[in-house]
Amino acid sequence: MADHGINKARRRFLVGATAVVGAVGVVGAAVPFVAAWKPSARARAAGAPVRADISKLRPGQRMTVEWRGRPVWIIRRTPEMIARTQALSPGVLADPDSRQPQQPAYADGELRSLKPEIGVLVGLCTHFGCSPLYRPEPDAAESSSDGWPGGFYCPCHGSRFDLAGRVYVNMPAPTNLEVPPYRFLDDVIIEIGEDGEFS
Numbered sequence: 001m002a003d004h005g006i007n008k009a010r011r012r013f014l015v016g017a018t019a020v021v022g023a024v025g026v027v028g029a030a031v032p033f034v035a036a037w038k039p040s041a042r043a044r045a046a047g048a049p050v051r052a053d054i055s056k057l058r059p060g061q062r063m064t065v066e067w068r069g070r071p072v073w074i075i076r077r078t079p080e081m082i083a084r085t086q087a088l089s090p091g092v093l094a095d096p097d098s099r100q101p102q103q104p105a106y107a108d109g110e111l112r113s114l115k116p117e118i119g120v121l122v123g124l125c126t127h128f129g130c131s132p133l134y135r136p137e138p139d140a141a142e143s144s145s146d147g148w149p150g151g152f153y154c155p156c157h158g159s160r161f162d163l164a165g166r167v168y169v170n171m172p173a174p175t176n177l178e179v180p181p182y183r184f185l186d187d188v189i190i191e192i193g194e195d196g197e198f199s
Contacts, residue, residue: 152165
């Protein structure tokens with residue numbers, strides 16, 4: 001007849017060993033599952049801040065950089081462009097004071113920028129995400145002959161924005177163009193994707 005003491009010890013050993021092996025299996029299965037939820041290196045890079053050198057950007061010109069898969073425009077506004085933008089009557093703009101925040105708090109005001117001469121905007125229309133055309137000169141938009149002072153014109157559905165990215169009244173676009181978070185690392189390097197005036 002078998003000794004019950006030995007069977008109980010053997011049973012306890014087998015139960016314990018099975019529990020340990022089961023726990024190791026659960027952890028082994030959970031680690032890849034949890035790791036799959038972490039963003040890939042490519043995804044982390046896509047959301048990383050980008051730097052732009054504006055040293056060669058001449059007055060009146062625009063350059064484009066990509067951040068998070070979206071075009072970001074950097075515009076060097078001339079004194080005339082600044083004056084035209086500031087002279088706009090608030091009544092012609094749907095949201096002249098940017099009350100629907102499409103920009104960081106430090107980029108408010110008429111020009112929606114840290115420096116009056118440098119504008120930074122996400123280059124996608126807030127209507128359907130088309131890319132508006134840069135038309136900085138007065139009456140430069142297609143079908144425009146009403147004294148429009150220039151800015152951005154979306155040919156898809158006709159939305160117009162001023163040189164600060166503010167949308168005009170009665171346009172399909174519901175809000176102003178977005179201003180991404182950005183900061184100046186020095187006088188000629190802008191970092192897009194990080195907040196603050198200067199590092």
